[in-house]
Amino acid sequence: MYDYLVVGAGLFGAVFAYEANKRGKKCLVIDKRDHIGGNVYTEEIEGIHVHKYGAHIFHTNSKAIWDYVNQFAEFNRFTNSPIANYKGELYNLPFNMNTFNKLWGVVTPDEAKLKIEEQRQAAGITEPRNLEEQAISLVGTDIYEKLIKGYTEKQWGRSAKDLPSFIIKRLPVRFTYDNNYFNDRYQGIPIGGYGAIIEKMLEGIEVKLNVDFFDRKEEWLHSAQKVVYTGMIDQYYDYAYGVLEYRSLQFETKVLHDTANYQGNAVINYTDPETPYTRIIEHKHFDFGTQDKTVITEEYPTEWKPGDEPYYPINDDKNNEIYKKYKALADSEQRTIFGGRLATYKYYDMHQVIGAALTEVNREFGE
Numbered sequence: 001m002y003d004y005l006v007v008g009a010g011l012f013g014a015v016f017a018y019e020a021n022k023r024g025k026k027c028l029v030i031d032k033r034d035h036i037g038g039n040v041y042t043e044e045i046e047g048i049h050v051h052k053y054g055a056h057i058f059h060t061n062s063k064a065i066w067d068y069v070n071q072f073a074e075f076n077r078f079t080n081s082p083i084a085n086y087k088g089e090l091y092n093l094p095f096n097m098n099t100f101n102k103l104w105g106v107v108t109p110d111e112a113k114l115k116i117e118e119q120r121q122a123a124g125i126t127e128p129r130n131l132e133e134q135a136i137s138l139v140g141t142d143i144y145e146k147l148i149k150g151y152t153e154k155q156w157g158r159s160a161k162d163l164p165s166f167i168i169k170r171l172p173v174r175f176t177y178d179n180n181y182f183n184d185r186y187q188g189i190p191i192g193g194y195g196a197i198i199e200k201m202l203e204g205i206e207v208k209l210n211v212d213f214f215d216r217k218e219e220w221l222h223s224a225q226k227v228v229y230t231g232m233i234d235q236y237y238d239y240a241y242g243v244l245e246y247r248s249l250q251f252e253t254k255v256l257h258d259t260a261n262y263q264g265n266a267v268i269n270y271t272d273p274e275t276p277y278t279r280i281i282e283h284k285h286f287d288f289g290t291q292d293k294t295v296i297t298e299e300y301p302t303e304w305k306p307g308d309e310p311y312y313p314i315n316d317d318k319n320n321e322i323y324k325k326y327k328a329l330a331d332s333e334q335r336t337i338f339g340g341r342l343a344t345y346k347y348y349d350m351h352q353v354i355g356a357a358l359t360e361v362n363r364e365f366g367e
């Protein structure tokens, strides 16, 4: 009999298992995939760490989380500075003085502020009724048309006029010549890939891959004193209150044998509506790779249906109401702990999921 059965070898499950194991608890970790790491998994192709489930850049403002994750790996100095490609015109992201200079030829922050203010006023929107109006009221028409509209519509599969304004609460606008996407103090990519972190966390812990909890749910539930469940919460309850919806992604990965450097940057967003993908990732640039080949991945947002890989929860009123019902059931469980992005129906960055797992550990072990 195990103390804990951990369902899911992603970050949440791995942190929990590591901490429980450290406290002398006997754990078994199962995952239905053929690898550990969940969505942070990197696969090595041609000596390049390929981010199999989308670009993953670790960033946090918390020294405690940064120190925690650095126990398991050394991080490189990668700084995320994506570029937007709008019909062949290239702009720096996030929106900053480099972007404004390219768009309007403005040189000083005051000139840029004036330009944005003029466009906001010209649009005359006081109460934004949808995402388009919200974005224009925040940053004006030019940035919206060239850098937000096409990307957002592809991301959500709907016109920006039909998307709720709350999706964009604010848009980071920076009046310095600084292309660093994140404002956080700490940022980087683990040297050796994310897999190495998870491997270290799970060292000395029994792990079974290609095992789906639902194939033998009752048996698994009785294999341990307690279960830490990081799969989809609606599936755990057999969809009793309905299906929680997601937005999905498809990744097309190509090995380019004839070029060592395809696009000169790790992440390029395609912000026009015609290009079917939202971005191209060139993985070697996350690690400053010098291989003579390169690997790129096109990222296509797609509709999700049950059975597809769930990526982004659709946290609208309808789904949030359904989730609340499942959460009430989960809260009454004595032997199952629900954690991670799928079991709490919430988008988490990596540092947040580590933080959530450590909070759960403290609660569980009364610390």
Ligand code: FAD
Binding pocket: 007, 008, 009, 010, 011, 012, 013, 030, 031, 032, 033, 037, 038, 039, 040, 053, 054, 055, 056, 057, 058, 059, 211, 212, 213, 214, 230, 231, 232, 249, 311, 312, 339, 340, 341, 342, 348, 349, 350, 351, 353
């Ligand atoms: P997961 O990694 O999904 O782990 C859950 C595991 O449970 C999976 O391995 C799954 O196979 C397993 N499982 C599910 N059901 C079952 C079952 N029935 N039986 C057995 N096993 C099961 N975060 C950042 O900080 N920076 C980024 O740049 C970043 N980029 C991202 C890009 C994309 C496209 C996406 C989608 C996410 C990104 N994230 C990023 C977020 C990051 O991926 C998550 O924070 C993290 O993966 C969450 O870990 P988790 O353990 O909650 O979930």
